[in-house]
Amino acid sequence: MALNVQRLGALIRKETIQLLRDRRYVGLTLTLSFIQLILYASAATQTVYHLPMVVLDQSRDARSRALVQALFNSQYFDVALEVQSPAEVQQAIEQGRAKMGLEIPPRFATQLDQHTAEVLVLLDGSDSAAVRSGYSAVGLVLQNFSAQLVAKTLQRSSVKPGALPITASAQVLYNPDLIDVWFIVPGIIGMILQTLTIEQAAISMVREREQGTLEQVLATPVRQIELTLAKLTPLMLLSLVVFWIAVGVGVFWFGVPFRGSLLLYLGLSVVYVVGCLGLGLFIATRATTQLEAQSLSLVFLLFGMLLSGFFYPRDSMPLIPQLIGDLVPLTYFVRISRSVFLKGVGLQFFWTDALTLVIYTVVVILVASKRFKMRLD
Amino acid sequence: MTEPVIVAREMVKHFKAGRGTVRAVDGLSLEVGRGEMYGLIGPDGAGKSTTTRVILGLLTRTGGESSVLGFDSMRDMYAIRERAGYIAQQFSLPPTLTVMENMQFFAGVHGVSAAQQRQRIPELLAFAGLADFTRRPAGRLSGGMKKKLALACSLIHEPPVVMLDEPTLGVDPVSRREFWSLLGDLQTEKGLTILVCTPYMDEAERCTKIGLIYGGRLIAEGTPAAIKALVPGRVLEVTPADSLAARRILGGLAGVREVQTYGDKLHVVVADVEAGKRQMMEALKAARLAHDDIREIEVRMEEAFISLVRRQAAEAREGRAA
Secondary structure (H helix, E strand, C coil), X not given: CCCCHHHHHHHHHHHHHHHHHCHHHHHHHHHHHHHHHHHHHHHCCCCCCCEXXXXXXXXXXXXXXXXXXXXXXXXXXXXXXXXXXXXXXXXXXXXXXXCEEXXXXXXXXXXXXXXXXCCEEEECCCCHHHHHHHHHHHHHHHHHHHHHHHHHHHHHCCXXXXXCCCCCCCCCCCCCCCCHHHHHHHHHHHHHHHHHHHHHHHHHHHHHHHHCHHHHHHCCCCCHHHHHHHHHHHHHHHHHHHHHHHHHHHHHHCCCCCCCCHHHHHXXXXXXXXXXXXXXXXXXXXXCCHHHHHHHHHXXXXXXXXXXXXXXXXXXXXXXXXXXXXXXXXXXXXXXXXXXXXXXXXXXXXXHHHHHHHHHHHHHHHHHHHHCCCCCC | CCCEEEEEEEEEEEEEECXXXXXXXXXXXXXXXXXXXXXXXXXXXXXXXXXXXXXXXXXXXXXXXXXXXXEECCCCHHHHHHXXXXXXXXXXXXXXXXXXXXXXXXXXXXXXXXXXXXXXXXXXXXXXXCHHHCCCEHHHCCHHHHHHHHHHHHXXXXXXXXXXXXXXXXXCHHHHHHHHHHHHHHHHHHCCEEEEEECCXXXXXXXXXXXXXXXXXXXXXXXXXXXXXXXXXXEXXXXXXXXXXXXXXXXXXXCEEEEEEECCEEEEEECCHHHXXXXXXXHHHHCCCCECCCEEECCCHHHHHHHHHHHHHHHHHHHHHC
16 A cells, blocks of 8 residues: 655645635634533532422421421522411422422421321422432432431430441442532543544545545555544644643642553543544544534533433443444543543553544554445446 | 547446446546647547546546556545646635635645745736736636636646636636637747646637547548538528528438538528528518528538538437447
């Protein structure tokens, strides 16, 4: 295979000039990538605090007040309003004035002493974030409340409070304060890189075909590998620049710790970016118009966003979405990214993901090259 | 003839379309000798572009043979691309690159050394009248200038052969003339071998040899004079008041071989000029159609072309009816 450096150089120069002068791409996509980074990281917390709560306290004694106070103190709930009947509770949630309803039965204090107290908690199921947060938060608060009550009772009976059969203390490794941003930023870097590369690689190839510039270039002695490399190189370099900026913003602005090897991360990111570019080139061999290329790229980008484990956990997905997620390079990069940022471990701990990424990249580039003919038909 | 540079023998190209095949090129043979300018003339869809692309190796040849400078179009694709210049029909040079960057790009991909570039690029740009526009993005050139830039880019590596697919399409007449005079100069000065597809009949006149292509086949080939001689008779021109009516009447006359319409004029092909004139005048007077002087005109490529295409179409119909 004859690869001529002068030809390659001329091609790369042309591609770079075209990329830099494509204002739409440079301005819009880059800006969008960073808006994505900042918005997602700042705004996308998966825990909801200060859920508005509607309270129906049919007991109105010290202990029921204490319960409501405990819920408020947890920061998860705010007392939005107090009502006098169960129907009003339903109404409040229906009208959206509250996301959670608490119904405390009459004679709450007495029931507590008899260990038969039951409270009813209603959650607004149409808001999944509210439900997820509220559900676990309520459980937590009530459990704590019960435990405290038991401890007090035991104290009064002069039994040491430590007589509870099991005490569990949970310790979250790597992200002990459960800071959402730490969880999201490593994944976002992968998302930005894929947004930057897949669509642009696909479109630039198809645009040449549509505009007719491809035919003129094909009539020169350029070889397939030179064309492919030339398409990839400027995007690759641009991605590297964005990579550094994204990591910088993540570490210095959002305060995400970087505990692993920077060199290793850089290397794997390069593999990942080449994989995304290859995917874009592959899409270009299947698309006949720029619009098609855009749509196909979008499909992969969406799969990446939803099925890669970046936003939603993969473990709870049924088989088919999981398999589809396996086809997207972002899936592997998210795991690698989080391992490097938060766990700070070396290659030996995520080598399966790294290897898969390398194989994926090689395969996708080979397939794209095979399908790309040096003729018009 | 001089040593053949471009050769096609019984060349065939089929396209798959829907459920059938389109026979774009159906057994075409031609030869272009060194230093010749060969014009491939034909109506839209006749197969001119396809022929050029197959010879260059840009499309996969379905059957037959084709070669440039002895290199086969399919096997030695890259060898041809190194030695030929090409301007595509829907050609487009990268629009965001400037004139100079375009020249440098094509020079680079053709392996022209930096020293050679420094010498040739200014020459070519001056030759093409683009010396003052080196920093203008190619997309912002006028139609005529774009074509001239394409020509310059296709010649940067000093190829011995150039193939042009409708290079002056959509260009104003002045620019067209300039373009062709450039081409002519190159042919004489550098002994360039040129294959050009054009729908413009007047451009066909400038070629050394012409091939009329219709339905994927050559229906006539020869020098411009030889082709014009294929018109069955002499041509008389008349401008009647009502060309539609006149056409009907004249078409029915015994001595009239053929009538062609050109705007408001009619070109009538007759065997004998004097007899024909008389017949026509009588017929038009009888029908009370006013007209100006009937006079003989020189046979042009237009007449030859339309006459030949009509004959070809008629033969095809007869063939199907038989």
